[in-house]
Amino acid sequence: RKEVEQDPGPFNVPEGATVAFNCTYSNSASQSFFWYRQDCRKEPKLLMSVYSSGNEDGRFTAQLNRASQYISLLIRDSKLSDSATYLCVVNPGGSYIPTFGRGTSLIVHP
Amino acid sequence: DGGITQSPKYLFRKEGQNVTLSCEQNLNHDAMYWYRQDPGQGLRLIYYSQIVNDFQKGDIAEGYSVSREKKESFPLTVTSAQKNPTAFYLCASNTGGGYGYTFGSGTRLTVV
Numbered sequence: 216r217k218e219v220e221q222d223p224g225p226f227n228v229p230e231g232a233t234v235a236f237n238c239t240y241s242n243s244a245s246q247s248f249f250w251y252r253q254d255c256r257k258e259p260k261l262l263m264s265v266y267s268s269g270n271e272d273g274r275f276t277a278q279l280n281r282a283s284q285y286i287s288l289l290i291r292d293s294k295l296s297d298s299a300t301y302l303c304v305v306n307p308g309g310s311y312i313p314t315f316g317r318g319t320s321l322i323v324h325p
Numbered sequence: 326d327g328g329i330t331q332s333p334k335y336l337f338r339k340e341g342q343n344v345t346l347s348c349e350q351n352l353n354h355d356a357m358y359w360y361r362q363d364p365g366q367g368l369r370l371i372y373y374s375q376i377v378n379d380f381q382k383g384d385i386a387e388g389y390s391v392s393r394e395k396k397e398s399f400p401l402t403v404t405s406a407q408k409n410p411t412a413f414y415l416c417a418s419n420t421g422g423g424y425g426y427t428f429g430s431g432t433r434l435t436v437v
Contacts, residue, residue: 247424249425251426256413257430257431258415258428258429258430258431259368259415259426259428260428261425261426261427264425302367302368304425304426312358312370312373312383313426315360315367315368316367317366317367318367
């Protein structure tokens with residue numbers, strides 16, 4: 216089993232739709248989790264951290280399920296500008312070296 | 326404004342040539358990293374450094390070398406031993422301890 220797995224997609228949704236991505240991880244000792252957004256031919260940028268209690272930032276909600284070892288990202292009211300690749304990042308306990316998933320591609324169409 | 330600067334943005338390498346990619350940060354971050362990204366692929370770790378004058382190999386270090394003589398700088402040399410160097414190279418930094426990364430804007434290297 217890979218350390219961090221994501222469905223590569225693409226997820227093709229209309230504007231205004233709600234879409235959710237999951238990211239599973241294999242190391243149960245992992246301590247911190249993040250979602251990054253990467254636009255085509257650009258660098259990844261931090262979208263949000265994922266806390267045990269879950270967190271919300273506008274239309275974006277991130278959640279952590281430690282029992283099942285996955286994190287999720289929910290995007291409500293999708294915009295055309297949300298089209299990008301979403302990378303999950305899992306940081307193993309005791310290490311500075313996070314592991315990146317390969318990313319999930321989202322395409323929002325009119 | 327604080328950030329990470331990578332240069333050049335585009336780089337062309339001839340067969341058998343060594344090239345060096347620059348990465349400078351003014352965020353006062355302790356840890357710095359180099360990643361390689363191939364089209365449609367995820368990020369693969371080349372080298373990382375948690376402190377000045379120390380660095381560790383990542384998953385795909387063969388054919389690459391680094392130095393960390395200053396906290397602000399972490400240059401990557403792509404040597405002639407790297408047989409397939411064409412890729413998008415990303416430098417990142419963080420304060421360590423699981424905090425999120427800040428990335429540079431990347432260097433696109435092409436072998437000609």
